[in-house]
Amino acid sequence: MITVLSGGVGAARLIRSLNLVMDPRDITAVVNVGDDVLLHGLTICPDLDTISYTLAGLNNDELGWGLAGETWRVMQELRHLGGAAWFALGDRDLATHLYRTQRINEGATKTEVTRELCEHWGVLTRLLPVTNDTIATTFDTEIGPLGFQEYFVQHHHDVVVHAITVQGAKTSTPTHEVRSALEASSRIIIAPSNPLISIDPILQVGDVRELLASRRDDVVAVSPIINGAALKGPADRLMRELGHSATSVGVADFYQGLAGTLVIDEADRELAAQIESRGMKVHVTTTVMANPDHARRLAQVVLA
Amino acid sequence: MITVLSGGVGAARLIRSLNLVMDPRDITAVVNVGDDVLLHGLTICPDLDTISYTLAGLNNDELGWGLAGETWRVMQELRHLGGAAWFALGDRDLATHLYRTQRINEGATKTEVTRELCEHWGVLTRLLPVTNDTIATTFDTEIGPLGFQEYFVQHHHDVVVHAITVQGAKTSTPTHEVRSALEASSRIIIAPSNPLISIDPILQVGDVRELLASRRDDVVAVSPIINGAALKGPADRLMRELGHSATSVGVADFYQGLAGTLVIDEADRELAAQIESRGMKVHVTTTVMANPDHARRLAQVVLA
Helix, strand or coil, X not given: CEEEEEXXXXXXXXXXXXXXXXXXXXXXXEECCCCCEEECCEEECHHHHHHHHHHCCCECCCCCCCECCCCCHHHHHHHHCCCCCCCCCCHHHHHHHHHHHHHHHCCCCHHHHHHXXXXXXXXXXXXXXXXXXXXEEEEEECCEEEEHHHHHHHCXXXXXXXXXXXXXXXXXXXXXXXXXXXXXXXXXXECCCCHHXXXXXXXXXXXXXXXHHHCXXXXXXXXXXXXXXXCCCCHHHHXXXXXXXXXXXXXXXXXXXXXXXXXXXXXXXXHHHHHHCCCCEEEEECCCCCCHHHHHHHHHXXXX | CEEEEECCHHHHHHHHHHHCCCCHHHEEXXXXXXXXXXXXXXXXXXXXXXXXXXXXXXXXXXXXXXXXXXXXXXXXXXXXXXXXXCCCCCHHHHHHXXXXXXXXXXXXXXXXXXXXXXHHHCCCCEEEECCCCCCEEEEEECCEEEEHHHHHHHCCCCCCEEEEEEEXXXXXXXXXXXXXXXXXXXXXXXXXXXXXXXXXXXXXXXXXXHHHHCCHHHEEEECCEECCEECXXXXXXXXXXXXXXXXXXXXXXXXXXXXXXXXXXXXXXXXXXXXXXXXXXXXXXXXXXXXXXXXXXXXXXXXX
């Protein structure tokens, strides 16, 4: 049994890669909910949805997010009405949010709804929201405070960030299932997700950081930074803006005390010694999961 | 300036008829919100939507409800997910509910959102929810307590009703705009909507019943019962089940003290004397708005 700390796209790809080399039933993903958003009254969980859609093979490859075969009738009408249509919700995707919101209003937890949706889609990997409490990652930026999706989608993460706060994290607790997974897994993998806005909100929930630190020797992180840049999203820019080095070394420093091993890309091989000097083991491989061979090799490395 | 107490379909048709003979800007509809429902986290106002869709010429004639040119992608997906799909929400229609819910979450009132939507659709008649407070018409039935839409849609109003309660009505207040309309209109018309579940919830809000009683001589009701039957919906059945006569006379009794005049259909001409004996004026005309001529004539009668 292994556990993967997960954001959205990078984590979805890593889990899909792990599925190539092990039984998906033996994988638990502990998923960030700091970017969950209430829009139009609907509870939307972008990271949980990205992972479940991807593992179900329903992901939209052209867009890089959302569902395949999507249509946009509701959004077209909402735009006509002058509604807040900056967060694109496809018609198929909306059904997920209607289902989740209705079930939550009926008293179900996010954990339960996630299980129901995964069962429906035949997703065998166990997806667990890190907490059933409400947490919200927010940004103090050059244009004022922004909610996660305002920063990420409405402003295309193209504003300078001064600070990131995970509202509600201090009083939140990881679910029983998350705690058990973190305690019982033979290996804990930190996915190549954004350290600051995907992984850190998970770490800030209750005592997750302490739980992880106590498992340090079994924790393997995959660097989302390759050759000083993020494959996707604002990880490099945010690292710089918040005083970190936007390199694999910066990632190593960020996970110092939590991860015993860092997996970095071939392009960063020359940084291995610097990272090892910080007391962290290093594995060098191709971390870009561009084809099934690379994906399988990365999976084998993080499990080795 | 005239005011129409309004449920859904019957009221929408009457207002459309009135628009044929007077300036729509001089009509205010005070609309029932007792059948509003929170579904999937969305605030749905069926009566307001039925009227605005109809007046905008966007109503779906084949279905008798909802929007023309509707598609059902979201509902299809929701059904696949095993979600609560018994209340059919079209893709176009959903945009209305997303818009309304988002605006309400932003702090707008139902009154404000209704005005925005009507402006967007070019609806010139002023639609006013009777209250911005939450009220909910509920049913005590042979199979237990049911919410409005559970009774009406999920069970096709095909269960015996023992009692109807409008939750929250006692502590609710009509909006300032509704109060002004009821006080200042030269005529107040009670639409041929269901007396028990469309009009009564309006009357139960704050002091609306007293306001109406004080205007009795200017209040004209149109009977929704013709020859002992409702044109549409369960009005006749509910009248019987709750101890009223399911006739125009029963309607007259129900509006006793509130309406000085009742308009009844040609088919009920023989009941006119009985109604007059209760101190109510009676006008007899064709109340079925089956074609523009009949519609115009009914409008002229209620305005005369």
